Amino acid sequence: MFQEGVRTHKVAVIGGGISGLAAAYLLGRKFRGSIALYEASGRLGGKILSNRIGPAVAEGGPDSIVARNSIVSELVRDLGLEDEVVRPRSSKSYLWSRGRLRPIPQGLFGGYPAGGILPLLRSGILSPAGMVRVAAEVLLPRSRIAEGGDVSVGQLVRSRFGDEYRKRIADPLMGGLMSCSSDYLSAAALAPSLLEKVRSSRSVLLSSRKVTGPRQSVPFFSFRNGTGELVKRLAEACSGIDIHTGETVSSVEPGSGGWVVRSGRGEEYFDAVIAAVPAFAASRMLSSMEELSSRLSTIHYTSVANVVFSYRDGDFSPGLEGSGFLVPECEGLMMTGCSWLSSKWSNAEYPGHSIVRCFAGTPDSTGWSLLDDEALASWLHGELNAIVGTGGKPESSLVTRWDRALPQYRPGHRELVAGIRKLTPPGLYLTGAAYGGVGLSSCIADASMAADSAASRLSSL
Numbered sequence: 001m002f003q004e005g006v007r008t009h010k011v012a013v014i015g016g017g018i019s020g021l022a023a024a025y026l027l028g029r030k031f032r033g034s035i036a037l038y039e040a041s042g043r044l045g046g047k048i049l050s051n052r053i054g055p056a057v058a059e060g061g062p063d064s065i066v067a068r069n070s071i072v073s074e075l076v077r078d079l080g081l082e083d084e085v086v087r088p089r090s091s092k093s094y095l096w097s098r099g100r101l102r103p104i105p106q107g108l109f110g111g112y113p114a115g116g117i118l119p120l121l122r123s124g125i126l127s128p129a130g131m132v133r134v135a136a137e138v139l140l141p142r143s144r145i146a147e148g149g150d151v152s153v154g155q156l157v158r159s160r161f162g163d164e165y166r167k168r169i170a171d172p173l174m175g176g177l178m179s180c181s182s183d184y185l186s187a188a189a190l191a192p193s194l195l196e197k198v199r200s201s202r203s204v205l206l207s208s209r210k211v212t213g214p215r216q217s218v219p220f221f222s223f224r225n226g227t228g229e230l231v232k233r234l235a236e237a238c239s240g241i242d243i244h245t246g247e248t249v250s251s252v253e254p255g256s257g258g259w260v261v262r263s264g265r266g267e268e269y270f271d272a273v274i275a276a277v278p279a280f281a282a283s284r285m286l287s288s289m290e291e292l293s294s295r296l297s298t299i300h301y302t303s304v305a306n307v308v309f310s311y312r313d314g315d316f317s318p319g320l321e322g323s324g325f326l327v328p329e330c331e332g333l334m335m336t337g338c339s340w341l342s343s344k345w346s347n348a349e350y351p352g353h354s355i356v357r358c359f360a361g362t363p364d365s366t367g368w369s370l371l372d373d374e375a376l377a378s379w380l381h382g383e384l385n386a387i388v389g390t391g392g393k394p395e396s397s398l399v400t401r402w403d404r405a406l407p408q409y410r411p412g413h414r415e416l417v418a419g420i421r422k423l424t425p426p427g428l429y430l431t432g433a434a435y436g437g438v439g440l441s442s443c444i445a446d447a448s449m450a451a452d453s454a455a456s457r458l459s460s461l
Contacts, residue, residue, distance in 0.1 A: 009033035009461060010033060010269070010270045011027060011034070011036070011270055011273070011274065012037075012038065012261050012273045012274070013036070013241075013274045014038050014249050014252070014261070014273065014285070015038070015046070015275065015276035016037055016039030016044040016046065016243070016245065017044075017277075018045070018444065019432040019444075020039070020046075020274070020431075021044060021231065022234065023276055023431055023447040023448075023450050024451075025237050026448050026451040027451040027455055030452070031458060033458065036241070036243075036270075037241055037244065038244050038263060039243070039246070040247065040249070041245065041246070042245050043245060044231055044243070045231035047062065047402060047405060048062060048227050048230070049061045049400060050225065050226030050227055051308070051398055053308060053350065053353075053355060053396060054353065055350055056310075056341070056349060056350040056353070057225065057226040057341075057348050058355060058398055059226055060306065061402070062440055063226075063227065064088070064221060064227070065222065065230075065439070065441055066219070067220075068219075069441060069445050071444055072440075072441050075444060078237075079230070079234065080233070081230070081233060084223040084224050084225070085221050085223060086221065086222050086223060086224055086345060086347055087219070088220055088323060088344050088345065089323075089345070089346065092321060094320065094324070095123075095168065095172060095326050096325055096331060096333075096387055097124075097126075097168050097328060097331070098125070101318075101320060101388070102124050103123055103322075105120055105122075106119065107119070109173055109174075110191065110193050110194055111182075111190075111191040111193075111194040112157070112160070112204050112208065113161075113205070113208070116205070116208070117134055125168055126164055126165065133161065133164065133165070134165055134205075135205075137160050138203045138205050140160065140202075142201075143156075143159050146187070146195055146198050147199070150187060150188040150189075150413075150414070150415070151411055152186065152187060152410075153170055153182040153190055154170060155183065156191065156195060156198060157170040159198075166183075167329070171330070172327065172328045172329075172336070172337070174190060176337060177190070178406045178408055178409065179302045179361050179405075181329065181363070184363065184410055185408065185409055185410065186411045186412065186413040187411070188411075188413070189413045222345060222347065223347070225347070230440075244263075247263050250262045251285055252273055252285045252286055254428075255269070258270055258272070259271070259272065259273045272427045272429070274429045274450050274451070274454055275429070275431070275432075276450075278404065278407070278434060279296045279297070279299040279301075280296070280297060280301065280404065289423070292420065292424060295416065295419055296420060296430075299408070299434050300363075301405065301406060301408065302361060302404070302405065303403050303405060304359065304360065304401075304405050305361055305368055305369075305400065305401045306357055306359045306360070307357070307358050307360075307381075307399050307400075308341070308355065308356070308400075309355070309356045309384075309394040309396070310353050310395045310397070311353060311390065311395060312352065313352050314391055315354075315391045315392035315394075316354040316388070316391070317354075317389075318340060318343075318388045319388070322343070323339060323343065324339040324343075324344065324357075325337065325338055329362060329365060333383050334360050334365065334368055334379055334380065335359065335360060335383045336359045338357065338359070339356070339357045339359075340354070341355040341356060342356075353395070356384070358380040358383075369401075373399040377397040417434075429450040430450075431447045431449070432447075
């Protein structure tokens, strides 16, 4: 019970994606006041969208979570989801390069061949000339490219391993995380290990030989009913929170020691606000704070789409064990990758069928957005057929489009975010994929910090 005469503090959480839901839930565990959550769309979950094709889970958004921090494990346990966890059947994946699907060697996802050049040579991803250029890295003088601060992943990789390595490996493996060229991405934010090696060593390859011990694989997981189960459980656990879907917040302004939130419900006062919306939406809402709004507007986003196909058995057979493949943009295809869902996940099984998901969308490849759903599905099916030799047309397809879905962490992103944090007034907390990482795990961790900060401040009021 609250003490008589003590005012109940109020917090607004704006955005009902995974960041907003996690922030609201975690704040509710630490805070004894009133919490209201506003979501502009008619549903919760944001980019998490677990559809079905027959009995198979057909994700329209992220299909997995990375268990890289304790807050995610704690959240899964607290929501009673431990028995619902499913893990990928295979971690083996491929690159479509030089006319073939080629296995991705271990040790490449950090932006450099951490496992040495022999696995890369055996894979055949690069041409002989490209391999010679990679091997020549040990002869190059110490790089000066990173001495002036942050640079792009593409610049860094190109300077050490050549442009073919950048196009065929760094672009799909590093840039694929945010659906854009590695030339657009911050090395400090997304390839810190490579950046440190370039700064501290004459040769990245030679310094990598000094690393000993087994390389740990990254533990991905989902749930029997898909990642949407996390949204469902979080929403159920937020039963004490006043949730408003289909409610757009037009502005958030400081006023009378707190915050004025304007929406279709009118003008409401809150002691604190957690804004868990994309940076461009936050920029519009916070337009009264000109410098903060301006900084937020400089974070770029990429629009993407994906198509989930259902093929009859015999009409799709990649002939390879694994979870799917990535396509370098230099191959000239619309498709940026393909996930063999029914091979990768037990929750995507559909007897007599194969469930496959194809992806499209980069800042430099937007032709897909000019096609309607039927034409987009037909185009991607044609490219998939050319790569794996599908034996027939898909039985069904499910198209999902995401406008301005993925933030790009361009060079200087860490400094940009630090500047945004510095400009953010007390009582206002920005969280989401634009700041500390685009994966679900990173979003949850960032939301946890926002909830902790809000609870700590409110307890002192």
